[in-house]
Amino acid sequence: MINFTWYNPTKIIFGKNTHNEVGNETKKYAKKVLLHYGGKSLKATGTYDAVVNSLKNEGVDFVELGGVRPNPRLSLVQEGIEICRREGIEFILAVGGGSVIDSAKAIAAGVPYEGNVWDFYSTEKQPEKMLSIGVVLTIPAAGSESSDGSVITNEEGPDKRSCCTDLMYPKFAILNPELCYTLPVNHISAGGADILAHIMERYFAPNSNTDLSDRLSEAAMKALIYNLPKVLKDNKDYDAWAEVMWTGCVAHNGLLGRGRQEDWASHGIEHELSAIYDIAHGAGLAIIFPAWMKYVNDAHPERFVQFAQRVFDVDTQGKTEDEVINEGIEKLEAFFKGLGLATTLHEAGIDDKSFEVMAQKAAGNWTLGSIKKLTAKDIVSIYKKAL
Ligand code: NZQ
Numbered sequence: 164m165i166n167f168t169w170y171n172p173t174k175i176i177f178g179k180n181t182h183n184e185v186g187n188e189t190k191k192y193a194k195k196v197l198l199h200y201g202g203k204s205l206k207a208t209g210t211y212d213a214v215v216n217s218l219k220n221e222g223v224d225f226v227e228l229g230g231v232r233p234n235p236r237l238s239l240v241q242e243g244i245e246i247c248r249r250e251g252i253e254f255i256l257a258v259g260g261g262s263v264i265d266s267a268k269a270i271a272a273g274v275p276y277e278g279n280v281w282d283f284y285s286t287e288k289q290p291e292k293m294l295s296i297g298v299v300l301t302i303p304a305a306g307s308e309s310s311d312g313s314v315i316t317n318e319e320g321p322d323k324r325s326c327c328t329d330l331m332y333p334k335f336a337i338l339n340p341e342l343c344y345t346l347p348v349n350h351i352s353a354g355g356a357d358i359l360a361h362i363m364e365r366y367f368a369p370n371s372n373t374d375l376s377d378r379l380s381e382a383a384m385k386a387l388i389y390n391l392p393k394v395l396k397d398n399k400d401y402d403a404w405a406e407v408m409w410t411g412c413v414a415h416n417g418l419l420g421r422g423r424q425e426d427w428a429s430h431g432i433e434h435e436l437s438a439i440y441d442i443a444h445g446a447g448l449a450i451i452f453p454a455w456m457k458y459v460n461d462a463h464p465e466r467f468v469q470f471a472q473r474v475f476d477v478d479t480q481g482k483t484e485d486e487v488i489n490e491g492i493e494k495l496e497a498f499f500k501g502l503g504l505a506t507t508l509h510e511a512g513i514d515d516k517s518f519e520v521m522a523q524k525a526a527g528n529w530t531l532g533s534i535k536k537l538t539a540k541d542i543v544s545i546y547k548k549a550l
């Protein structure tokens with residue numbers, strides 16, 4: 164186990180009806196907030212009314228900015244920054260999924276900064292101060308509700324980049340599994356793939372002697388694999404949703420990676436796909452992750468054997484190491500297919516014409532990968548494996 168620090172200050176408020184506590188929680192930080200949300204779903208589901216009533220009941224004034232799209236855009240972030248400055252707002256309440264939360268984090272970073280907020284995403288600068296944010300989560304997926312990161316798309320590239328800093332942790336995150344009942348199947352599936360990917364990015368590490376982190380990760384993966392099909396079958400299964408929502412939060416709150424060098428190559432490779440093709444992040448990961456596993460498993464085969472055995476119960480009797488590894492990857496692909504997700508670029512309608520550009524961009528920003536360091540050439544090979 165390598166040395167580590169673990170810091171996660173986000174207060175989690177979990178369970179039935181908890182979204183009605185948002186006014187009470189918010190008023191601890193501000194009397195006036197920016198209420199930030201996405202598209203039509205928030206009003207259609209009734210969550211908007213519940214949140215607004217709770218804010219009004221607690222005397223919290225608000226200005227609103229809706230319209231965040233999946234793969235949130237820099238232009239709306241800049242609009243939000245202007246609104247906060249004009250209205251003297253110092254707290255942002257994000258009601259939605261990863262896209263809304265990430266947009267809120269970007270606005271929070273941009274308000275006290277004199278330059279262009281994109282500087283933080285092009286990694287030229289790190290935020291030194293930020294406004295605080297709170298969250299009401301409506302989709303278990305990105306884990307942004309208790310993560311230190313935000314991912315924004317600059318339409319001018321298009322470039323999709325992340326910024327990570329301890330200042331990004333929300334003050335609180337309200338997780339009511341009942342709010343997930345209205346999610347359409349495609350978002351449930353993509354969200355589930357993202358949750359699994361967040362655990363696997365931490366699990367496939369070059370380190371040994373990480374037994375606790377391994378077993379916590381395996382338990383989290385098994386809980387997700389068991390409960391996600393249940394919510395697809397019955398979208399009002401509270402108990403299964405509770406497991407999925409809590410797993411989504413724990414998958415990305417930092418705990419499961421402790422003592423290991425996390426990988427994150429698949430995320431880097433996927434972000435280029437969602438930047439150019441506007442594919443849902445989790446849907447892109449369901450295609451990229453198995454291809455990445457096929458390409459890198461020779462660097463640390465023991466990790467991939469352990470994954471096959473412990474997560475997908477692959478019987479190793481009489482099989483070679485490669486056979487066990489391949490069976491584990493096949494079972495992962497079958498799980499994604501069972502969720503209705505594409506597992507090849509071809510199925511997602513993506514061809515090979517942007518491979519070189521995407522690989523250059525993915526490799527150009529930082530060294531990709533930990534279990535195996537990847538150059539742009541390696542990344543092209545992974546895209547080819549995903550075709
Ligand atoms: O369009 P609207 O009406 O807003 O509907 C949303 C959206 O279309 C819908 N939705 C959300 N809650 C709903 C609902 N529909 C019905 N009922 C509900 N209760 O779901 C759609 C997808 O929402 P989005 O926020 O885009 O999903 P997700 O949470 O998967 O977030 C994806 C974004 O997060 C980034 C991704 O790259 C992507 O941009 N990530 C952020 C991370 C972080 N900050 O730590 C880490 C992740 O790895 C990821 O990169």
Ligand code: ZN
Pocket residue numbers: 305357360361430444
């Ligand atoms: Zn992700």
